[in-house]
Amino acid sequence: MGKWRMPDLYRAPFPLYTIKVDPKTGWVITAGGGGASKTGIKNAVHFLGLELVGDQHCATLVHSHDTDTRATMNLAIGGDVIAAGQDGRCSLMRFRQRQTRGKAAAGGGSEQGAARRRAGKGGKGSEGAAAARSNVSEMKDNTTQISVDTFGEVQSDLNPQDPLQKCVRFSPDLSLLLTGGTDGHIRVWEYPSLKEKLDFKAHEGEIEDLDISPNNKHLVTVGRDFACSIWSGNQLAMNLCWHEKMPQIAAKSYRYMACRFGKVEDQKDNMRLYTVQIPHKRDRKPPQCYLSKWDGQNFLPMLTNPCGTEVISTLAVSDSGTFLGLGTVTGSVAIYIAFSLQKLYYVQESHGIVVTDLAFLPDTPKGQSLKGNNEAAMLSVAVDCRCQMHTVRNRRSFPIWLVLFFCGLMVVGAVLLLQHLFPGFI
Numbered sequence: 001m002g003k004w005r006m007p008d009l010y011r012a013p014f015p016l017y018t019i020k021v022d023p024k025t026g027w028v029i030t031a032g033g034g035g036a037s038k039t040g041i042k043n044a045v046h047f048l049g050l051e052l053v054g055d056q057h058c059a060t061l062v063h064s065h066d067t068d069t070r071a072t073m074n075l076a077i078g079g080d081v082i083a084a085g086q087d088g089r090c091s092l093m094r095f096r097q098r099q100t101r102g103k104a105a106a107g108g109g110s111e112q113g114a115a116r117r118r119a120g121k122g123g124k125g126s127e128g129a130a131a132a133r134s135n136v137s138e139m140k141d142n143t144t145q146i147s148v149d150t151f152g153e154v155q156s157d158l159n160p161q162d163p164l165q166k167c168v169r170f171s172p173d174l175s176l177l178l179t180g181g182t183d184g185h186i187r188v189w190e191y192p193s194l195k196e197k198l199d200f201k202a203h204e205g206e207i208e209d210l211d212i213s214p215n216n217k218h219l220v221t222v223g224r225d226f227a228c229s230i231w232s233g234n235q236l237a238m239n240l241c242w243h244e245k246m247p248q249i250a251a252k253s254y255r256y257m258a259c260r261f262g263k264v265e266d267q268k269d270n271m272r273l274y275t276v277q278i279p280h281k282r283d284r285k286p287p288q289c290y291l292s293k294w295d296g297q298n299f300l301p302m303l304t305n306p307c308g309t310e311v312i313s314t315l316a317v318s319d320s321g322t323f324l325g326l327g328t329v330t331g332s333v334a335i336y337i338a339f340s341l342q343k344l345y346y347v348q349e350s351h352g353i354v355v356t357d358l359a360f361l362p363d364t365p366k367g368q369s370l371k372g373n374n375e376a377a378m379l380s381v382a383v384d385c386r387c388q389m390h391t392v393r394n395r396r397s398f399p400i401w402l403v404l405f406f407c408g409l410m411v412v413g414a415v416l417l418l419q420h421l422f423p424g425f426i
Contacts, residue, residue: 006333006350009379009389010048010059014041016381017073018357025097026050026366027146028059028359029082030381033071036087043067045075045084047095047146048387052372057389063146065093074357078170078191082148083177085156088163090179092152092194097144152194157181166207172214180207186221186231200234203227209258209315213296214271220259228256228275230299242277242292242304254290255280257312261296262338263321271296272338274324276312286310291324291341305341307334316358316378319367323376323392327355333380333390345392351382 010030017032028048034041047063070086077083082093156179157163167180170191177189184205188198203223210221219231228240242256243249257276264270273294279287288306295302310332316325317338324336331351335344361367361377371377374391381387 006347006388006390008386009057010046010061010387012046012385012387014044014071015383015385016356016387017071017383018075019359019379019381019387020075020077021050021359021362021367021379022077023362023364023367026361026364026370027062028379028387029075029077029095030387031067031072031075031084032356032381033067035071036069043069043071045072045082045093045148049144050370052370055372057370057377057391059387062144063148065148067091074165074168076168076170078174078177081192083168083170085165085168085179088155088157088159088165088181090154090156090165090168090177091150092154093148093150095146095148097146099144154179154187154189154194154196156187157183158185159183167210169210169212171212171216173216176212176216178210178212178219180210180221182206184223184225186210186219186234198234202229202231208256211259211261211273213261214263220261220273222256222259222275224255226252226255226280228259238299240275240294240299240301242275242290242301244301246304253280253287254278258315260315260317260324262317262324263319265320265322265339272302272321273299274315274317274338276307276315276326278311291326291336293338293341303341307336307341307343308332313354314356314358316360318360318376318378319363323360323378325358325360325378325380325390327351327358327380327382329354331355331382331384333358333378333388335376335378335390335392345390347390350388350390351380351386352384353382355380355382357381 014033016030019030021028028050031045033043044067045065049060049062051058072084072086074085075082080094084091156165159182164182165179169178177191179187184201184203186200186202190197202221203225205224208222212219221229230237254277257278259275262272273296275292277290286309288309289312290304291307292304293302310328310330312326313329314327321338324338326334331349331353333350334346337344359379361370373394375394376392378390
C-alpha cells in the first residue's frame, strides 16, 4: 500500500502508549496520558467495545478509568487483571463487567455510553463524539458496564533520577509477573501473592523489552547495551548474535529493539523467538532494520531479513504465530508472514508520529468473530491519540479444476503454435 491516511477506529483525548485485547470479552484496552505535567491532558485507561458491522470495524468507549497523575506506558492482561506500568511502579487493576438499567448519568466520570467511533475521518468522528456526549443523559443504558478496582502495586524500577517501568508480562500460566525498567533490572513476582521472587541486573542501562517462553523455562531480555540475553531464572544462559554470518555488519552498529516468542502453526511442541534490530546511530542515508527468527528451544538463528529503513518502534506476534506486526517511529504499520519474514501488508505513515504499540485480535471465539473475512486483524496506537485497525483479507485460492483447465489450454496453445511454425509437426 502507498502513503495515505488510514481511517481512525477511535481517537482518545490523550496520547496512547499501549493497547491489548482481552481474549475472553474482546474488549480493547488502551491507555496513556499526559503524565504528571499540568497541561490539562488527562491520564486514563480506556475500555473499548469492538464490533464488526459488515466488513467495517467500529469501536465504542465503554469505560474510562482515571489514573490520576500517572500515565500508563505499558500493560499486560492476565485473566481479569491489568498490570499497568506507571512511572516506576506496576499497578494491578481488576476489571469486571456488570449489567445496569436506567438512564446514564450526564457527564459521568466513567464516560459510559460515549460516542461510537466508526471507521472514517477523524474529524467526523470527533464531531459525532461531541454530539453523543451532549445527549448522553437522554440515552437508555442497558448495555454492559465495567468497574475497575486497583488492588495492588509493586515498585518495578528504582532508577534514582527518573524511575520508569519499560515493559511488563504475565507468564503464560499466570504464576509470575515480570517487569523491566530503566535501571536495567528484571524483577519477578509470584502471582497473585506479589511475593518477590527475583531481582537481578540484566543489562547496563535501560531494559527495552522482555518475554517469557510458553513453558516458563526461559526469559529473554533486550537492553540498550546491544545485548539480547537468554536467562534461566536469574542465570545467564547465552547472549544472541544475529549478525554472526553477516561480516558486513560492524560490531555495535545495531542494537536489539524488541523480542517476542511465537507459536509454530501446526507444530504444538515447537516455538520461535523473533527479534528486531535497529541502527544504533542515524545516518544521512538510513540503513536497513532487520527482523530475525530463532529456534525457540536452542536459540539458533534460522532466518534474518531486512525490514525497511524506517526505524522499528514496536513488535507484535499473532496468537497462532502466523503473522508479525511492526510499527515504526515515522508512523508506518506493517504485517509480515512469520514463516518467511516477507512483508504482506504496509501503510506508510499510517499514524502521524511514532507507533507505540500493536495488538492482534486473539484466536479465541470472540476474536475470530471480530476478524470477519480476514486472515488477520491488528490494532495500532500512537502518540497522535489515534487507534487504527489493520486487516489482511483471506487470500483466495483457485479451484483445482480451474488450474487444470488453464493448463490444458496452455498445452493446446503450445501444440497449435508448433503446428503453425513447423507444418507437419503432428
